[in-house]
Amino acid sequence: xxxxxxxxxxxxxxxxxxxxxxxxxxxxxxxxxxxxxxxxxxxxxxxxxxxxxxxxxxxxxxxxxxxxxxxxxxxxxxxxxxxxxxxxxxxxxxxxxxxxxxxxxxxxxxxxxxxxxxxxxxxxxxxxxxxxxxxxxxxxxxxxxxxxxxxxxxxxxxxxxxxxxxxxxxxxxxxxxxxxxxxxxxxxxxxxx
Amino acid sequence: xxxxxxxxxxxxxxxxxxxxxxxxxxxxxxxxxxxxxxxxxxxxxxxxxxxxxxxxxxxxxxxxxxxxxxxxxxxxxxxxxxxxxxxxxxxxxxxxxxxxxxxxxxxxxxxxxxxxxxxxxxxxxxxxxxxxxxxxxxxxxxxxxxxxxxxxxxxxxxxxxxxxxxxxxxxxxxxxxxxxxxxxxxxxxxxxx
Amino acid sequence: xxxxxxxxxxxxxxxxxxxxxxxxxxxxxxxxxxxxxxxxxxxxxxxxxxxxxxxxxxxxxxxxxxxxxxxxxxxxxxxxxxxxxxxxxxxxxxxxxxxxxxxxxxxxxxxxxxxxxxxxxxxxxxxxxxxxxxxxxxxxxxxxxxxxxxxxxxxxxxxxxxxxxxxxxxxxxxxxxxxxxxxxxxxxxxxxx
Amino acid sequence: xxxxxxxxxxxxxxxxxxxxxxxxxxxxxxxxxxxxxxxxxxxxxxxxxxxxxxxxxxxxxxxxxxxxxxxxxxxxxxxxxxxxxxxxxxxxxxxxxxxxxxxxxxxxxxxxxxxxxxxxxxxxxxxxxxxxxxxxxxxxxxxxxxxxxxxxxxxxxxxxxxxxxxxxxxxxxxxxxxxxxxxxxxxxxxxxx
DNA sequence: GATGAATGAGTCTTCATTCAT
DNA sequence: GATGAATGAAGACTCATTCAT
Numbered sequence: 177x178x179x180x181x182x183x184x185x186x187x188x189x190x191x192x193x194x195x196x197x198x199x200x201x202x203x204x205x206x207x208x209x210x211x212x213x214x215x216x217x218x219x220x221x222x223x224x225x226x227x228x229x230x231x232x233x234x235x236x237x238x239x240x241x242x243x244x245x246x247x248x249x250x251x252x253x254x255x256x257x258x259x260x261x262x263x264x265x266x267x268x269x270x271x272x273x274x275x276x277x278x279x280x281x282x283x284x285x286x287x288x289x290x291x292x293x294x295x296x297x298x299x300x301x302x303x304x305x306x307x308x309x310x311x312x313x314x315x316x317x318x319x320x321x322x323x324x325x326x327x328x329x330x331x332x333x334x335x336x337x338x339x340x341x342x343x344x345x346x347x348x349x350x351x352x353x354x355x356x357x358x359x360x361x362x363x364x365x366x367x368x369x
Numbered sequence: 370x371x372x373x374x375x376x377x378x379x380x381x382x383x384x385x386x387x388x389x390x391x392x393x394x395x396x397x398x399x400x401x402x403x404x405x406x407x408x409x410x411x412x413x414x415x416x417x418x419x420x421x422x423x424x425x426x427x428x429x430x431x432x433x434x435x436x437x438x439x440x441x442x443x444x445x446x447x448x449x450x451x452x453x454x455x456x457x458x459x460x461x462x463x464x465x466x467x468x469x470x471x472x473x474x475x476x477x478x479x480x481x482x483x484x485x486x487x488x489x490x491x492x493x494x495x496x497x498x499x500x501x502x503x504x505x506x507x508x509x510x511x512x513x514x515x516x517x518x519x520x521x522x523x524x525x526x527x528x529x530x531x532x533x534x535x536x537x538x539x540x541x542x543x544x545x546x547x548x549x550x551x552x553x554x555x556x557x558x559x560x561x562x
Numbered sequence: 563x564x565x566x567x568x569x570x571x572x573x574x575x576x577x578x579x580x581x582x583x584x585x586x587x588x589x590x591x592x593x594x595x596x597x598x599x600x601x602x603x604x605x606x607x608x609x610x611x612x613x614x615x616x617x618x619x620x621x622x623x624x625x626x627x628x629x630x631x632x633x634x635x636x637x638x639x640x641x642x643x644x645x646x647x648x649x650x651x652x653x654x655x656x657x658x659x660x661x662x663x664x665x666x667x668x669x670x671x672x673x674x675x676x677x678x679x680x681x682x683x684x685x686x687x688x689x690x691x692x693x694x695x696x697x698x699x700x701x702x703x704x705x706x707x708x709x710x711x712x713x714x715x716x717x718x719x720x721x722x723x724x725x726x727x728x729x730x731x732x733x734x735x736x737x738x739x740x741x742x743x744x745x746x747x748x749x750x751x752x753x754x755x
Numbered sequence: 756x757x758x759x760x761x762x763x764x765x766x767x768x769x770x771x772x773x774x775x776x777x778x779x780x781x782x783x784x785x786x787x788x789x790x791x792x793x794x795x796x797x798x799x800x801x802x803x804x805x806x807x808x809x810x811x812x813x814x815x816x817x818x819x820x821x822x823x824x825x826x827x828x829x830x831x832x833x834x835x836x837x838x839x840x841x842x843x844x845x846x847x848x849x850x851x852x853x854x855x856x857x858x859x860x861x862x863x864x865x866x867x868x869x870x871x872x873x874x875x876x877x878x879x880x881x882x883x884x885x886x887x888x889x890x891x892x893x894x895x896x897x898x899x900x901x902x903x904x905x906x907x908x909x910x911x912x913x914x915x916x917x918x919x920x921x922x923x924x925x926x927x928x929x930x931x932x933x934x935x936x937x938x939x940x941x942x943x944x945x946x947x948x
Numbered sequence: 949g950a951t952g953a954a955t956g957a958g959t960c961t962t963c964a965t966t967c968a969t
Numbered sequence: 970g971a972t973g974a975a976t977g978a979a980g981a982c983t984c985a986t987t988c989a990t
Contacts, residue, residue, distance in 0.1 A: 186970085210963060221972040223966085231964075294536045328552050331543040332533060339532035340525060343487045350524040359521050366559055375990085379953075403980060414955040419982070572949085596984060607951040612986075680922040714938050717929040718919060725918035726911060729873045736910040745907050752945055761969085765974075789959060800976045805961070 190228045192218040194242065197235045202283035206236060206291065240291055243284060244300040247277055252306060263319035264368060267333070268361050275341055279353060282345060289342045297334075320368060333364055383421045385411045387435065390428045395476035399429055399484065433484055436477060437493040440470055445499060456512035457561060460526075461554050468534055472546060475538060482535045490527075513561060526557055576614045578604040580628065583621045588669035592622060592677065626677055629670060630686040633663055638692060649705035650754060653719075654747050661727055665739060668731060675728045683720075706754060719750055769807045771797045773821065776814045781862035785815060785870065819870055822863060823879040826856055831885060842898035843947060846912070847940050854920055858932060861924060868921045876913075899947060912943055 196218035200209040211232055215222050229235040251273035260266045278285040292300075301308045313326040323329060337360065343349045344356040351359075389411035393402040404425055408415050422428040444466035453459045471478040485493075494501045506519040516522060530553065536542045537549040544552070582604035586595040597618055601608050615621040637659035646652045664671040678686075687694045699712040709715060723746065729735045730742045737745070775797035779788040790811055794801045808814040830852035839845045857864040871879075880887045892905040902908060916939065922928045923935040930938070 182970090189971095211965090212963070215973095222964095222974095223972055224970085226965075227970070294540055294542060325543075325552070328543045328549070332529065332552065332556060335533040336525065336529050340528040347487055349487060350521045351518075356521070359518070359525065363525060363560065367556065375953080382953090404982085405980075415957090415981095416955055416983080417953080420953070424981080568949090575950095597986090598984070601952095608953095608985095609951055609987085610949085613949070617985075680926055680928060711930075711938070714929045714935070718915065718938065718942060721919040722911065722915050726914040733873055735873060736907045737904075742907070745904070745911065749911060749946065753942065761974080768975090790961090791959075801961085801978095802963080802976055803974080806974070810960080 189218075189220060189224065192220065193225060193228060193235065194239055198239045198243065201236065201239060201287050206232075206287070236291060237296055240288055240296060241299050244288060244292070244297075247274060248300065248308065249306060251277075252308075263315050264365055266315070267364060267368070271337055271361070271364065272357070274337075275345075275353065275357070278341065278345055285342060285345060289338075292338070316368060323368070329367055333367055336360070336363065336367075382413060382417065385413065386418060386421060386428065387432055391432045391436065394429065394432060394480050399425075399480070429484060430489055433481055433489060434492050437481060437485070437490075440467060441493065441501065442499060444470075445501075456508050457558055459508070460557060460561070464530060464554070464557065465550070467530075468538075468546065468550070471534065471538055478535060478538060482531075485531070509561060516561070522560055526560055529553070529556065529560075575606060575610065578606065579611060579614060579621065580625055584625045584629065587622065587625060587673050592618075592673070622677060623682055626674055626682060627685050630674060630678070630683075633660060634686065634694065635692060637663075638694075649701050650751055652701075653750060653754070657723055657747070657750065658743070660723075661731075661739065661743070664727065664731055671728060671731060675724075678724070702754060709754070715753055719753055722746070722749065722753075768799060768803060771799065772804060772807060772814065773818055777818045777822065780815065780818060780866050785811075785866070815870060816875055819867055819875060820878050823867060823871070823876075826853060827879065827887065828885065830856075831887075842894050843944055845894070846943060846947070850916055850940070850943065851936070853916075854924075854932065854936070857920065857924055864921060864924060868917075871917070895947060902947070908946055912946055915939070915942065915946075 193214060197209070197214050200213050200217060204213070209232075211225055212222065214232075214235070215225050225235075229238070248270075251270045254273050255266050255269040258269065260269050309327065309330065312330050316323060316326045316329065340360065341353065341356075344351060344353045350356065386407060390402070390407050393406055393410060397406070402425075404415065404418055407425075407428070408418050418428075422431070441463075444463045447466050448459050448462040451462065453462050502520065502523065505523050509516060509519045509522065533553065534546065534549075537544060537546045543549065579600060583595070583600050586599055586603055590599070595618075597611055598608065600618075600621070601611050611621075615624070634656075637656045640659050641652050641655040644655065646655050695713065695716065698716050702709060702712045702715065726742075726746065727739065730737060730739045736742065772793060776788070776793050779792050779796060783792070788811075790801065790804055793811075793814070794804050804814075808817070827849075830849045833852050834845050834848040837848065839848050888906065888909065891909050895902060895905045895908065919939065920932065920935075923930060923932045929935065
């Protein structure tokens with residue numbers, strides 16, 4: 177077997193484990209998923225897990241990074257495809273895309289919400305293909321050059337979205353997500369003005 | 370011993386366990402604190418724990434509710450004592466008080482940040498002595514009667530504070546807490562205008 | 563309060579505990595009933611239990627003795643009331659009465675079957691009002707004076723009934739109880755011939 | 756190590772646990788034997804127990820099935836070796852063999868007596884090498900073709916033996932086992948006539 | 949006699965991790 | 970690289986019993 181074939185086989189095992197962990201974390205939750213469950217579901221031996229991941233927390237981080245990046249990339253690509261030029265509209269479009277995705281996948285929202293630490297989130301933003309922070313800073317400058325610190329603005333936007341949509345989507349608190357959206361969007365626009 | 374004496378003794382036992390759990394959760398973290406640790410530290414028998422609490426999660430919730438209420442009440446009382454009349458200044462004062470408390474007690478911040486669910490937080494706001502939500506709504510109305518939905522505004526303020534000060538205090542991200550404060554306060558003022 | 567009144571009150575407490583234990587043993591089973599359950603159900607304090615019974619096994623024995631005696635006494639009285647004169651018919655009548663009772667109260671059958679040790683059973687036969695062993699020996703002698711050892715015959719009859727009706731009533735093994743009865747009765751008649 | 760070697764090793768571990776449980780159940784009784792005791796005595800780790808058995812009840816059932824089968828098989832083989840041709844004599848021989856074994860191993864008798872439920876007993880009769888029920892039915896037919904329901908007869912014989920020898924061997928009630936044997940054998944002969 | 953808070957030994961069970969094959 | 974049997978520390982929880990009131 178050629179070296180690349182072996183590498184490929186390894187990648188397949190790793191992906192199997194990631195996919196297995198993803199499914200189980202969503203359906204049973206992180207705490208109630210054991211490494212045993214993950215390897216059983218993936219159809220590999222228990223020892224194999226430790227060839228690819230350090231422990232349960234390690235694979236959880238990998239799962240979240242992968243899924244979050246995917247989601248954000250999709251949201252950006254979608255905005256680009258729609259040829260939205262104005263920065264404020266673009267931000268709202270991206271936010272809206274992400275919210276709608278979470279509405280349809282509440283388990284993912286729960287998983288991310290409970291486990292997305294800061295260090296992790298920065299890794300997410302350092303996506304392979306798009307440097308989100310830089311892009312945001314650049315576009316915000318073009319849109320409103322009075323803003324001194326675009327990083328802080330991005331940070332506050334992300335925090336406000338990240339923390340407030342959770343209970344809106346899951347508990348309809350303070351309002352249902354569709355009622356809440358206008359308030360949220362208004363506030364975001366406010367932040368970049 | 371009279372009944373009230375017995376009740377008093379029971380209360381003392383309960384408080385001992387709460388204080389013990391509080392200390393250990395802050396120093397070792399929730400996961401690494403066992404019920405064994407809690408009862409040892411409190412100097413009571415293991416069975417006694419189950420007389421007062423259902424399990425580790427139960428006592429954690431009680432600890433967080435108690436400490437959070439205490440902190441918010443203190444912040445409000447402090448603002449009242451300083452005879453701050455203007456609503457916007459009062460809000461900033463309260464926020465500032467809470468932030469300063471967390472700066473000095475980062476372990477509490479970590480504990481609360483990781484564990485303050487929404488259901489729990491609502492219990493905190495239903496403090497025995499002060500109905501925070503109503504008070505806020507009333508004062509906001511007097512301050513700015515154009516705002517339609519004071520509850521949503523309170524919610525957004527709490528979410529923005531709650532989620533963003535954590536990484537600022539703990540990681541200096543996006544800025545150190547003292548550098549971040551002006552941005553945060555400006556945004557809060559913005560929200561009630 | 564007069565002494566007899568006090569005695570009466572004590573008896574009431576004891577009876578409450580017995581009745582409570584009886585109900586719980588039948589519904590939840592012996593192992594899954596704790597002393598806590600018994601005193602809660604009886605509405606008395608935990609310490610009170612130990613004023614009347616040594617432990618869970620003690621009260622279980624008392625429950626079984628009481629209920630078994632009651633059942634046997636009823637069966638005998640019923641046979642007497644029906645003026646059955648022939649000894650073999652009387653034995654069958656009594657057996658039949660007991661079986662029918664168990665058919666209607668399978669939980670009691672289960673409890674007794676699992677817990678009726680020999681020592682216990684002898685206490686049951688020494689009922690306050692009727693000395694069953696003596697009575698049986700006397701009547702068997704009149705019926706068939708060739709039998710040397712009536713005690714052994716009684717013993718074998720009781721063992722055969724006691725062990726075989728259980729699985730017939732509960733599992734229909736080897737036959738349903740109504741199909742099994744003729745075989746059983748035939749065998750009993752055989753034993754006293 | 757080849758697969759069969761591994762399987763063999765697993766079998767040895769299982770057997771160790773079974774033997775350990777057997778010894779401890781006999782000497783201390785089932786209730787007073789903890790899983791801790793079993794694994795300590797077997798010299799394996801606690802987790803290993805759960806690799807082979809669900810819980811204490813599971814291993815108890817396995818122990819009883821194994822030992823009962825062994826005993827019955829031995830009794831039958833012994834009868835066959837002695838070239839006993841007449842069916843009635845064969846039954847008595849088998850019964851006698853089993854009784855004598857129990858006389859020498861009263862702890863086993865106690866264990867089996869307390870725990871041999873019906874479901875379990877049927878598993879015992881479905882021994883790997885000898886189908887006891889069929890064999891009995893066949894031989895009984897040859898011996899006495901007037902009997903309609905050989906299964907019921909076998910059932911009654913087993914029940915009578917199983918329940919009555921216990922108190923005879925353990926308590927000499929109603930007679931010592933040697934005095935009781937003639938009565939019992941007579942009755943068994945009666946049942947197949 | 950009655951109470952019920954307090955006890956703490958004892959038990960089961962899980963599960964991450966290792967390592968010989 | 971892959972396997973999965975074995976490990977054993979760690980933890981949650983129960984419950985019979987006591988005893989001060």
